[in-house]
Amino acid sequence: MKKLFLIPILALAVVGLYAQNNGGISSEMLGKIKQGYVDNAANKALRNAIVANDINKLAVNAENSTAFDAHFSNQVNSKAVTDQKSSGRCWMFTGMNVMRSKAIAKHNLPSDFQFSQAYTFFWDQLEKSNLFLQAILDHRAKPMDDKHVEWLFKNPIGDGGQFTGVADLVTKYGLVPKDVMPETFSTNSTTRMSNILSLKLREYALELRKMANNKSTTEQMLQDRKVEMLQTIYRILAMTIGEPPTEFTWTQRDASGKVVSTEKYTPQSFFKKFVDVDFSKYYMLMNDPTREYYQVYEIEYDRHVYDGKNWVYLNLPMEDIAPIAIASIKDSTMMYFSCDVGKFLDRDKGWLDVNNYDYGSLFGTTFNMTKKERVATFASGSSHAMTLCAVDLDDKGQPIKWMVENSWGSSYGHNGFLIMTNEWFNEYMFRVVVEEKYIPAKILKMTKKEPIMLPPWDPMFAPEE
Secondary structure (H helix, E strand, C coil): CHHHHHHHHHHHHHHHHHHHCCCCCCHHHHHHHHHHCCCCHHHHHHHHHHHCCCHHHHHECHHHCCCCCCCCCEECCCCCCCECCECCCHHHHHHHHHHHHHHHHHHCCCCCCCECHHHHHHHHHHHHHHHHHHHHHHCCCCCCCCHHHHHHHHCCCCCCECHHHHHHHHHHHCCCECCCCCCCHHHHECHHHHHHHHHHHHHHHHHHHHHHCCCCCCHHHHHHHHHHHHHHHHHHHHHHCCCCCCCEEEEEECCCCCEEEEEEECHHHHHHHHCCCCHHHEEEEECCCCCCCCEEEEECCCCCCCCCCCCEEEECCHHHHHHHHHHHHHCCCCEEEEECCCCCEECCCCEECCCCECHHHHHCCCCCCCHHHHHHCCCCCCCEEEEEEEEEECCCCCEEEEEEECCECCCCCECCEEEEEHHHHHHHEEEEEEEHHHCCHHHHHHCCCCCEEECCCCHHHCCEC
């Protein structure tokens, strides 16, 4: 009897709830909304075209089709284009391509010479695993719904990253040539391995939290168990990527293929001979219009190595960043660069221009948000790292367009490169890493400020992939 009585009462309550919800779409409101579309011949023809085609194909701005130009007044001599395949390692390829360019020029190496991305990626994954597990221990006293704990469990590991990861990893573990430790299926296609590692790390994190809540558990017991966990992670990595060499014999050849020497190296001695970069002389410059300019920011846990450095950057307006980048290119020095690459990209030409697609005319509306508004509303952010290598200047020395060496293979875009107008550069460029010598003294002085710490879940700082 009680059940039969409650059902109609519940139904009446639900009806009453919807009747009071004036924010919903009523039948009267729906009638007004429908007035936004007129089912006439013109709209019917347009609708038939849109439902059967890629929107970008129909939104191509024909008036902009002749704007593409591959001439550059200033260009760093780039070598063979690399390919990160189905992985999120753009940050690694970009950082290593900057070092690779220097090594080829300094030692007259063949143009197709590459450092082993698989070697560096192995250590990246092991270090990130340790970073996650130790961070779990650092926050062991906090509840599962704490913001830091929640963020950690959502992001145990991944293949994305940024320049500071490259700097810390190669400084700590050195480098090896690509032919000493070549790519594997799991480095070229990282998803499956990443899923397995994430699952295991989350399991381990729960175990560590449980151990930590036991009063009889000592700090040494927690650290000993963490080491055992990392032994399993190491085994998984060795089986999917291969075990990194501790020493190797390598034959150096010059650009013509002639043998220069055959020597035995460790990864550290190889790095010392062929790169020997002082990363303390590199600075990350950022254009984030949602935050105060000429201020230094640091991202908590935004690093690859627990005992390494968080990403620290100086936020600058574009009018300060562009001259610094131009000075580096004029001195034949490539730069780590990141942007929101998917916006207005003509994939066939490799052409980035805010006028490539006219979505407004296609749908009868406008899209007018500023860069600041797009960042603040999560509509735009840095998504991909590439190597900035060229700029085309007008007769007054002002940039017309820029070019980057990508890591999606030589068949993508403009022979593996992407070209962007200066307008697109200003709207969708976010980060560039430059050497100290190209930064004016008054700006360099600002980098010494005490950083403002930002949380790891800040939306602008997702890893580049």
